[in-house]
């Protein structure tokens with residue numbers, strides 16, 4: 191399946207009744223199995239765009255289409271947010287199979303997929319734990335397993351690791367790549383962290399601030415797995431620098447305006 195975002199524009203009315211153009215003329219595609227990262231300064235419209243692609247918001251104009259789905263069926267989408275809202279009254283297992291229950295999957299399928307994706311995120315042994323008994327990193331793992339369990343056509347992730355401490359975040363990034371390597375899910379991932387973008391992406395979409403437009407789309411020409419190794423350090427740093435130069439001015443402006 192290919193996702194095509196065409197001429198998407200989004201306007202909001204702010205509290206002073208002024209019109210804000212959050213997104214303007216956004217055009218890009220996500221190929222099957224592609225990992226695309228949206229990066230840009232605070233307030234450039236990353237979350238708005240992710241929510242439009244995920245169908246949670248509608249664009250003021252333009253459209254998002256999902257090409258190549260068999261039999262014209264609706265795409266299956268799964269979203270992982272920064273703070274994953276697990277149901278506190280459900281165990282890890284019950285949270286993970288939630289989407290499968292909603293889809294009317296059989297008990298056997300729920301069990302099989304529940305077990306499979308809990309294993310994939312490294313939570314085997316914690317099936318009966320409740321969210322409050324888990325660390326932040328483990329809660330994110332459970333949320334990712336819940337998203338994966340429905341086997342979506344597109345996985346959307348909005349700063350999923352930004353509330354975690356730096357070490358946990360590094361581990362989660364590595365594990366996410368390992369998961370992607372097994373599932374090859376088309377993914378749209380939002381972050382303001384440039385290193386994270388270069389580490390994860392096949393292509394990085396760099397956005398500018400207000401009105402949010404695409405400044406550039408950069409293909410990361412490094413092996414998908416292991417690009418943080420010493421031998422790639424120079425090239426990696428060059429990508430980080432290239433992206434930073436693109437957003438530096440906007441990031442400074444965002445800081446001044448307290449976005």
Ligand SMILES: Nc1ncnc2c1ncn2[C@@H]1O[C@H](COP(=O)(O)OP(=O)(O)OP(=O)(O)O)[C@@H](O)[C@H]1O
Pocket residue numbers: 202203204210212230231232233234235236237238239382400449
């Ligand atoms: N519901 C809304 N009503 C009015 N303005 C909004 C609304 N949602 C977003 N905006 C504005 O649209 C712009 C883009 O917001 P968005 O949250 O998408 O940016 P972002 O790049 O994800 O920011 P951050 O990195 O800080 O999360 C901002 O100027 C924001 O204030």
